[in-house]
Amino acid sequence: MTPSRPACDIEALADDAWLLRFGDTLDPALNAHVHALAARIRSRAPHWLRDLVPAFASLGVFFDPASSPDRVRVELEGIVESMEAVATTAGDRLVEIPVIYGGECGPDLESAAQELGMAAAQLAARHAAGEYTVAMIGFAPGFPYLSGLDPELALPRLATPRARVAAGSVAIGGAQTGIYPRESPGGWRILGRTPRVLFDPEQNPPTLLQPGDRVRFVAIDSAAVAQELA
Template structure:
């Protein structure tokens, strides 16, 4: 079924428009955000475009300050008026799939056992269900390179810790509410820590600093602790 989307275009700054599709966590809204971002930043990228910032249900469009905002507004309206279904389908086909190795449990995932008990399953069942999902990078936020991943099995949703940790290790794979994510660097955090990846999520020295980008697909692959160093980039 072809779903109808309503989008408001708001001024975000003198050199930016905000395309707002809604205000909730909705996979179809997020897919629409990424579809529009891919089209705008693709082969026929407009000369005035300077940057795109996808979020859960909105897209920041930054343009050349010398360009005419009214003209860009008209171009965005024309883009949004196009048939939506083929755009979303093309976006899904173009998305990368990135595999993330994870050592679950023990010192790498100190909340695995308590989370499994709270969910009334064994730690291995939690690992299996968490690593069998295919997730979508809904947005990057909180810290450079931090991916908010949509697609968590609803049966694995967990509340955040009542008291956040002062230090969470870089690479920690965690669940917070109805989402899963990966801490790109050591920082405070209140999500439930299931495991850790040796992959570097953000490196400013790389051509593309963030390992994961909005719209990417992510698969977690469980590995043994003795393979942690070997699985690093």
């Protein structure tokens, strides 16, 4: 059966931005449509375009304040109408993220595994075995919300968030996994940590991961990290 194109509501996000909303659920098909639409708009390179901000089921479109909001909306409506239904396919770019699981780097690995009824090593292996998609960037600059978590690994957030989560912490929050790009408070279950830098304002682009990227975690040990950073 051919998938149908999702309905789109367009609402004002700011004086210089429209929000294209396709739903309010964590649906891989909707997320794929959001990324496909962002790519379509970007490829047309309209003179008024300033930025595109994809989320799980919506797309923020920021435009030149000197442009007519109504004309931008009409053009967006035309692009939306021209879109066919999008199959849920993986993105082209694959990024491998090395992770030290457990120990000081993964303070919640043992308790999370116990809660899930498995050994810590099994939880780490199953987490690393998955292939994930960057559904959106949010919460903090460079923080990737990754879809594709094995449903059997879903974990509730901590009842009391930590005041400090180390940069690079790889964690599970509900039905998603993610990576803290910098030290910050947080309530996700921390399974490990990566030495990769996810956000660097001196780089272009400043974020290592982009919406739509595929991500795989690769388990490493602390000795390998020490050698890498030497």
